[in-house]
Amino acid sequence: MNLKILLKILRRILYMLKKWKLYWIVTVIFMLLSGCVTPPSQxxxxxxxxxxxxxxxxxxxxxxxxxxxxxxxxxxxxxxxxxxxxxxxxxxxxxxxxxxxxxxxxxxxxxxxxxxxxxxxxxxxxxxxxxxxxxxxxxxxxxxxxxxxxxxxxxxxxxxxxxxxxxxxxxxxxxxxxxxxxxxxxxxxxxxxxxxxxxxxxxxxxxxxxxxxxxxxxxxxxxxxxxxxxxxxxxxxxxxxxxxxxxxxxxxxxxxxxxxxxxxxxxxxKYVRLETVSPKGVLLRHYIWDKYRKDFETNSASIGEALDWMSEKFGAYPFEEFGYTLIKAKKKWALETQANVLVDREFIREKVLVHEMAHMWFGDWVSLDSWQEMWRNEGFATYVQLLWEYRDKPAALDKEMETEIKYPPKGFFPLGEPPHKYLFDRFVYNKGTLFVHDLRKTMGDEAFFRGLRLYFKRFGGRTATDADFRIVMEEAAGISLEDLFKKWLK
Ligand SMILES: [Zn+2]
Known part of the structure; x- marks a missing residue:
């Protein structure tokens, strides 16, 4: 179309809009379409x-x-x-x-x-x-x-x-x-x-x-x-x-x-504050209620040792103090809130406390660069919980997982691509845990834990991607882990 004619048409449209005072309607429609604003009620x-x-x-x-x-x-x-x-x-x-x-x-x-x-x-x-x-x-x-x-x-x-x-x-x-x-x-x-x-x-x-x-x-x-x-x-x-x-x-x-x-x-x-220190000197402070004191003290008896044990495996505890705060939720849950973990009063179990503690490294100190890679948070926290549970009988853990890592569970979505509403599905936790075990067995303990310490040293205080994680572990292993990652994530 001839430019002159086009300009003429545009001028005509502008004139009509002005005449009918439609400027503001067009502006609002444009902004709604471009997602800049929501309707006035919101x-x-x-x-x-x-x-x-x-x-x-x-x-x-x-x-x-x-x-x-x-x-x-x-x-x-x-x-x-x-x-x-x-x-x-x-x-x-x-x-x-x-x-x-x-x-x-x-x-x-x-x-x-x-x-x-x-x-x-x-x-x-x-x-x-x-x-x-x-x-x-x-x-x-x-x-x-x-x-x-x-x-x-x-x-x-x-x-x-x-x-x-x-x-x-x-x-x-x-x-x-x-x-x-x-x-x-x-x-x-x-x-x-x-x-x-x-x-x-x-x-x-x-x-x-x-x-x-x-x-x-x-x-x-x-x-x-x-x-x-x-x-x-x-x-x-x-x-x-x-x-x-x-x-x-x-x-x-x-x-x-x-x-x-x-x-x-x-x-x-209305809380009671409990204070103690881990054997290596990290301050542990918890906020509980007297009614749950016995339950809490029984289940948290080894928490100080667990914290020092994780510090040895993954690098020093990243924050200055640690503890749990009890909540009364409508459903049982616990959350790895940094250095001060929330735990429902009906969920005070050693394995829950240890799982959330493991998140201080896996999720808190090094966080997910994309929420899609949730397996790295939950797979590791669950696996560390098992490593602690089987710390005196590691062969039993190997035996238990031996067959399972040979035939990874299929599920209805790939571990690396969880649909939004299944982000926290048990499948992400369980398959993620099996992946971590397979990774450890493939690398051998020395390289596996050295790789993890390097990962925390390199990405501590920041986020990391699966690709960042793989590069660090490959560096420690001295071999390509591409096929292993594909086997579990795709
Ligand atoms: Zn978790």
Whole structure:
């Protein structure tokens, strides 16, 4: 078509749109189609952004880039540190929160960022201390930056919010009805794996963006606030910025090791703190209830030895202290929340405690670069649990697994490609465990454990892919493991 005629037609269309005041309809339809906004009923806005600034964020910045979970995470920046100031009322599935994030831009001309966040009312958003325009869709909080940031530019994000998240089921698991805040009895805690951290604080919700954390928890008097890391302050009867309040207790927890968001945890309840040390001197601190004390002490009697034993096998325990916090869940579960494992009170078994401890290395210290590779988390944690159980009779373990590794179970999906809702299926745990055993037998013990120590040394504090893992193990084995990986993962 002749360019002149085309321009004439375009001008005519623009004129008609203007005449019928249809500009805004076209703009909204375009934004809906491009996924930038959700319909008004689901959108929350703070100081209305203009149409130009709301459309800056490229869809690729609304993802960490994991093709298995494209809706999770955000790019364009890297979070270094979170400060979570939370007011918690045990038994109530809601909170008042203020999250301060230290981040660094990872691209040029960064003008807008997004955080994963579901539910709650966002009251204010500030960038470097100044109010910033923001808007929301169902799963993202999108913030306009005051100007164009360049690579390596540091900035601070502060979000104040309150309320509760919706009770939406995660598409990656159907065991729990919903993730995020969980309130039972006079207890409040969280369940976040794999995509539930965004259901209790605004974050970059993918293991690819790990950060250090500080938690400042205010709870009613007589309750204990618990989180990851080390308890650095406990004030009974007051909260610092509310000196007039005599009815609150205040707890500060600090975790100075990189942590994925799904491993961040909080719990508020009436707990008893138990303290001991492992034979090699790692502080073990647990939060339990007297009613379960005997059960806990019986099942955790060898936990210190197990921690030192794992340190010998995989490299020193990566964090500064370790322990378990009991919860009352509707169903039995435990979760490898970093350095402070949550365990349902009906699930206090040595093998569960050891399994979650193994995750401190497999999943926490080195995390999955893609959730699709779940076998590496659960296959190893389950296998380490067996290695511990059979530590005095290794031949019996070999015998038990001898036939099974010859004929890998088929299942209805390849181990390396679990459908979303089967991400935590027993098959992933069991077949993953058999794979690890076959790998160990193929490499021999010396190379196998040397390879694992090298893997933690090389990728500790970060994420790794199956390919990264294979390269390290091949380096230690001095042979190609390609066929073995294919045999188990395809
Ligand atoms: Zn596990």
């Amino acid at each position: 959108t929350q806005t703070g100081s209305m952004p203009d149409a130009v600034s709301s459309a800056i964020l490229h869809p690729q910045n609304l993802s960490a880039g994991d093709r298995y979970t494209p809706e999770l995470g955000n790019s364009g920046y890297d979070i270094q540190h979170y400060i979570l100031k939370l007011d918690l009322i045990p038994g109530r599935r809601s909170l008042n929160g203020e999250v301060t994030i230290a981040a660094v831009a990872t691209m040029e001309e960064l003008k807008q960022i997004s955080l994963d966040f579901i539910g709650f009312d966002v009251q204010t958003v500030a960038i470097d201390g100044l109010p910033a325009p923001f808007f929301r869709n169902k799963t993202k909080l999108i913030i306009n930056l005051p100007g164009s940031f360049s690579t390596n530019q540091a900035f601070q994000i502060a979000v104040q919010y309150r309320g509760a998240p919706p009770k939406d089921r995660s598409k990656y698991q159907d065991y729990l009805d919903y993730l995020g805040l969980q309130a039972t009895g006079d207890l409040l805690y969280v369940a976040s794996e794999p995509d539930g951290a965004r259901n209790w604080f605004p974050c970059n919700d993918h293991p690819r963006d790990k950060a250090t954390f500080r938690f400042e928890l205010t709870v009613p008097e007589g309750y204990t606030g618990i989180a990851n890391g080390a308890l650095s302050e406990a004030r009974i009867g007051s909260t610092p910025d509310r000196p007039e309040s005599k009815t609150t207790d205040f707890f500060v927890w600090e975790h100075r090791f990189p942590m994925a968001t799904y491993l961040a945890t909080i719990a508020a309840g």
